[in-house]
Amino acid sequence: MGIVSPGFHGRRRESAVELPPGQYLTEDFPVLSAGPTPRVRVEEWEFTVTTETGHRHRWTWQDLLDLPSETPRVDIHCVTKWSKLGTDWQGVSLDVLLADVETTADFALVHSYGGYTTNLPLEDLLDGQAWIVHRYGGEELAPEHGGPARLLVPHLYFWKSAKWVRGIDLLTENEPGFWETAGYHDYGDPWREQRYQGD
Ligand SMILES: Nc1nc2c(c(=O)[nH]1)N[C@H]1C(S)=C(S)[C@@H](COP(=O)(O)O)O[C@H]1N2
Ligand SMILES: [Mo]
Numbered sequence: 008m009g010i011v012s013p014g015f016h017g018r019r020r021e022s023a024v025e026l027p028p029g030q031y032l033t034e035d036f037p038v039l040s041a042g043p044t045p046r047v048r049v050e051e052w053e054f055t056v057t058t059e060t061g062h063r064h065r066w067t068w069q070d071l072l073d074l075p076s077e078t079p080r081v082d083i084h085c086v087t088k089w090s091k092l093g094t095d096w097q098g099v100s101l102d103v104l105l106a107d108v109e110t111t112a113d114f115a116l117v118h119s120y121g122g123y124t125t126n127l128p129l130e131d132l133l134d135g136q137a138w139i140v141h142r143y144g145g146e147e148l149a150p151e152h153g154g155p156a157r158l159l160v161p162h163l164y165f166w167k168s169a170k171w172v173r174g175i176d177l178l179t180e181n182e183p184g185f186w187e188t189a190g191y192h193d194y195g196d197p198w199r200e201q202r203y204q205g206d
Pocket of ligand 1: 121151153
Protein backbone atom coordinates (compact mmCIF):
# COMPACT_ATOMS: atom_id res chain seq x y z
CA MET A 8 0.00 0.00 0.00
CA GLY A 9 1.43 3.35 -0.99
CA ILE A 10 1.62 6.32 1.30
CA VAL A 11 -0.95 8.81 0.11
CA SER A 12 -2.09 11.86 2.00
CA PRO A 13 -5.76 12.19 1.18
CA GLY A 14 -6.62 15.44 -0.52
CA PHE A 15 -3.06 16.30 -1.52
CA HIS A 16 -2.87 17.06 -5.22
CA GLY A 17 0.20 19.20 -5.47
CA ARG A 18 0.46 22.97 -5.29
CA ARG A 19 -2.84 24.82 -5.14
CA ARG A 20 -3.52 26.97 -8.17
CA GLU A 21 -5.74 29.52 -6.42
CA SER A 22 -4.15 32.82 -5.39
CA ALA A 23 -3.00 33.12 -1.82
CA VAL A 24 -5.50 35.87 -0.91
CA GLU A 25 -9.13 35.11 -0.58
CA LEU A 26 -11.50 37.70 -1.94
CA PRO A 27 -15.28 37.85 -1.56
CA PRO A 28 -17.09 36.21 -4.51
CA GLY A 29 -16.98 38.18 -7.77
CA GLN A 30 -14.35 40.66 -6.56
CA TYR A 31 -10.97 41.47 -8.16
CA LEU A 32 -7.92 42.99 -6.57
CA THR A 33 -6.85 46.58 -7.23
CA GLU A 34 -3.72 48.36 -6.07
CA ASP A 35 -4.84 51.93 -6.75
CA PHE A 36 -7.62 53.69 -4.86
CA PRO A 37 -10.58 54.46 -7.14
CA VAL A 38 -12.82 57.41 -6.31
CA LEU A 39 -16.55 56.68 -6.41
CA SER A 40 -18.85 59.60 -5.63
CA ALA A 41 -22.48 59.98 -6.59
CA GLY A 42 -22.10 63.76 -6.87
CA PRO A 43 -19.61 66.59 -6.47
CA THR A 44 -17.11 66.58 -3.62
CA PRO A 45 -18.42 68.81 -0.83
CA ARG A 46 -15.75 71.03 0.71
CA VAL A 47 -16.28 71.12 4.47
CA ARG A 48 -13.95 73.30 6.56
CA VAL A 49 -13.01 71.72 9.86
CA GLU A 50 -13.96 74.96 11.63
CA GLU A 51 -17.55 74.34 10.53
CA TRP A 52 -17.49 70.55 10.66
CA GLU A 53 -19.59 68.76 13.22
CA PHE A 54 -20.69 65.20 13.76
CA THR A 55 -23.99 64.42 15.43
CA VAL A 56 -25.76 61.36 16.71
CA THR A 57 -29.51 61.80 17.06
CA THR A 58 -31.47 59.21 19.01
CA GLU A 59 -35.01 57.99 18.41
CA THR A 60 -36.18 60.39 21.14
CA GLY A 61 -34.64 63.36 19.34
CA HIS A 62 -31.71 63.71 21.75
CA ARG A 63 -28.73 65.04 19.80
CA HIS A 64 -25.09 64.43 20.69
CA ARG A 65 -22.55 66.73 18.99
CA TRP A 66 -18.81 66.64 18.35
CA THR A 67 -16.74 69.42 16.88
CA TRP A 68 -13.58 68.69 14.90
CA GLN A 69 -11.50 69.31 18.01
CA ASP A 70 -13.77 67.02 20.05
CA LEU A 71 -13.12 64.26 17.53
CA LEU A 72 -9.36 64.75 17.60
CA ASP A 73 -9.37 64.73 21.41
CA LEU A 74 -10.96 61.29 21.58
CA PRO A 75 -8.79 58.16 21.67
CA SER A 76 -8.19 56.97 18.13
CA GLU A 77 -7.38 53.63 16.53
CA THR A 78 -5.46 52.69 13.40
CA PRO A 79 -7.43 49.93 11.70
CA ARG A 80 -5.79 48.08 8.75
CA VAL A 81 -8.69 46.63 6.76
CA ASP A 82 -9.72 45.25 3.38
CA ILE A 83 -12.38 47.18 1.48
CA HIS A 84 -14.81 45.82 -1.10
CA CYS A 85 -16.76 47.99 -3.55
CA VAL A 86 -19.95 46.66 -5.09
CA THR A 87 -18.52 47.59 -8.53
CA LYS A 88 -16.20 44.62 -7.83
CA TRP A 89 -12.86 46.11 -6.85
CA SER A 90 -11.31 45.13 -3.56
CA LYS A 91 -8.32 46.74 -1.94
CA LEU A 92 -6.42 44.92 0.79
CA GLY A 93 -4.63 46.23 3.84
CA THR A 94 -5.78 49.85 3.78
CA ASP A 95 -4.54 51.94 6.73
CA TRP A 96 -6.81 54.41 8.48
CA GLN A 97 -6.92 56.44 11.66
CA GLY A 98 -10.06 57.45 13.46
CA VAL A 99 -12.40 57.09 16.38
CA SER A 100 -14.32 53.89 17.00
CA LEU A 101 -18.11 54.19 17.00
CA ASP A 102 -17.91 52.28 20.29
CA VAL A 103 -16.32 55.41 21.77
CA LEU A 104 -18.75 57.84 20.14
CA LEU A 105 -21.82 55.82 21.11
CA ALA A 106 -20.66 54.90 24.61
CA ASP A 107 -22.76 57.56 26.35
CA VAL A 108 -25.67 57.51 23.91
CA GLU A 109 -28.80 56.06 25.42
CA THR A 110 -30.91 54.31 22.83
CA THR A 111 -33.16 51.36 22.22
CA ALA A 112 -32.93 51.79 18.44
CA ASP A 113 -31.93 48.90 16.19
CA PHE A 114 -31.22 50.86 13.00
CA ALA A 115 -28.92 53.62 11.85
CA LEU A 116 -29.26 56.06 8.96
CA VAL A 117 -25.97 57.77 8.18
CA HIS A 118 -26.03 61.29 6.66
CA SER A 119 -23.27 62.98 4.70
CA TYR A 120 -22.50 66.59 3.86
CA GLY A 121 -23.84 66.81 0.30
CA GLY A 122 -26.95 64.77 1.04
CA TYR A 123 -25.81 61.14 0.61
CA THR A 124 -27.34 58.65 3.03
CA THR A 125 -26.85 54.96 3.81
CA ASN A 126 -28.45 52.63 6.34
CA LEU A 127 -27.29 49.71 8.42
CA PRO A 128 -28.23 47.91 11.61
CA LEU A 129 -26.93 49.74 14.67
CA GLU A 130 -25.14 46.58 15.85
CA ASP A 131 -22.93 46.71 12.74
CA LEU A 132 -21.51 50.02 13.98
CA LEU A 133 -20.49 48.47 17.32
CA ASP A 134 -17.94 46.00 18.69
CA GLY A 135 -14.92 47.28 16.82
CA GLN A 136 -16.55 47.13 13.40
CA ALA A 137 -16.80 50.84 12.46
CA TRP A 138 -14.89 54.10 12.81
CA ILE A 139 -15.15 57.77 11.94
CA VAL A 140 -11.79 58.07 10.17
CA HIS A 141 -9.95 61.30 9.37
CA ARG A 142 -6.57 59.94 8.19
CA TYR A 143 -5.63 57.52 5.44
CA GLY A 144 -2.17 56.08 4.77
CA GLY A 145 -0.63 58.33 7.40
CA GLU A 146 -2.03 61.55 5.92
CA GLU A 147 -5.12 63.70 6.23
CA LEU A 148 -8.03 62.08 4.45
CA ALA A 149 -8.27 63.64 0.97
CA PRO A 150 -11.56 65.40 0.13
CA GLU A 151 -12.33 63.04 -2.77
CA HIS A 152 -12.05 60.07 -0.38
CA GLY A 153 -14.38 61.70 2.15
CA GLY A 154 -12.26 64.20 4.05
CA PRO A 155 -12.37 65.75 6.52
CA ALA A 156 -13.93 62.53 7.88
CA ARG A 157 -15.84 59.51 6.69
CA LEU A 158 -17.46 56.44 8.12
CA LEU A 159 -15.44 53.23 7.72
CA VAL A 160 -17.42 50.01 8.04
CA PRO A 161 -15.27 47.57 6.09
CA HIS A 162 -17.20 44.34 6.68
CA LEU A 163 -19.99 45.67 4.43
CA TYR A 164 -19.73 46.82 0.79
CA PHE A 165 -17.90 50.13 0.66
CA TRP A 166 -21.00 52.17 -0.27
CA LYS A 167 -21.95 51.86 3.42
CA SER A 168 -18.77 53.79 4.33
CA ALA A 169 -20.30 57.24 3.93
CA LYS A 170 -17.81 59.91 2.87
CA TRP A 171 -18.06 63.46 4.34
CA VAL A 172 -20.01 62.00 7.24
CA ARG A 173 -22.15 64.52 9.10
CA GLY A 174 -24.30 62.48 11.43
CA ILE A 175 -26.11 59.31 12.31
CA ASP A 176 -29.80 59.00 13.12
CA LEU A 177 -30.69 56.11 15.41
CA LEU A 178 -34.07 54.74 14.41
CA THR A 179 -36.53 52.15 15.68
CA GLU A 180 -37.51 51.29 12.08
CA ASN A 181 -35.19 50.61 9.17
CA GLU A 182 -34.96 53.47 6.67
CA PRO A 183 -33.14 52.77 3.38
CA GLY A 184 -30.49 55.22 2.20
CA PHE A 185 -29.46 56.49 -1.23
CA TRP A 186 -28.24 53.29 -2.94
CA GLU A 187 -30.52 51.05 -0.90
CA THR A 188 -33.53 53.00 -2.25
CA ALA A 189 -32.11 52.59 -5.77
CA GLY A 190 -32.18 48.78 -5.62
CA TYR A 191 -28.96 47.89 -3.86
CA HIS A 192 -29.06 45.37 -1.04
CA ASP A 193 -30.29 46.59 2.32
CA TYR A 194 -27.41 44.94 4.23
CA GLY A 195 -24.60 44.44 1.68
CA ASP A 196 -22.38 41.64 3.00
CA PRO A 197 -19.64 41.13 0.38
CA TRP A 198 -18.94 37.54 1.54
CA ARG A 199 -22.57 36.63 0.83
CA GLU A 200 -22.45 38.75 -2.36
CA GLN A 201 -25.44 40.85 -1.31
CA ARG A 202 -25.16 43.40 -4.12
CA TYR A 203 -28.79 43.99 -5.07
CA GLN A 204 -32.21 43.55 -3.46
CA GLY A 205 -33.05 39.87 -3.57
CA ASP A 206 -29.43 38.64 -3.55
N1 LIG B 1 -21.12 60.74 0.73
C1 LIG B 1 -20.84 59.73 -0.07
N2 LIG B 1 -20.27 58.63 0.46
C2 LIG B 1 -19.97 57.58 -0.33
C3 LIG B 1 -20.27 57.60 -1.72
C4 LIG B 1 -20.87 58.75 -2.24
O1 LIG B 1 -21.16 58.85 -3.43
N3 LIG B 1 -21.13 59.81 -1.39
N4 LIG B 1 -19.96 56.50 -2.49
C5 LIG B 1 -19.85 55.21 -1.81
C6 LIG B 1 -19.29 54.19 -2.66
S1 LIG B 1 -20.29 53.47 -3.78
C7 LIG B 1 -18.02 53.74 -2.49
S2 LIG B 1 -17.40 52.42 -3.34
C8 LIG B 1 -17.09 54.45 -1.60
C9 LIG B 1 -15.95 54.96 -2.42
O2 LIG B 1 -15.00 55.55 -1.60
P1 LIG B 1 -13.70 56.15 -2.29
O3 LIG B 1 -14.16 57.16 -3.30
O4 LIG B 1 -12.89 56.71 -1.19
O5 LIG B 1 -13.03 54.96 -2.97
O6 LIG B 1 -17.67 55.54 -0.92
C10 LIG B 1 -19.00 55.36 -0.54
N5 LIG B 1 -19.40 56.49 0.23
MO1 LIG C 1 -19.13 51.52 -4.44
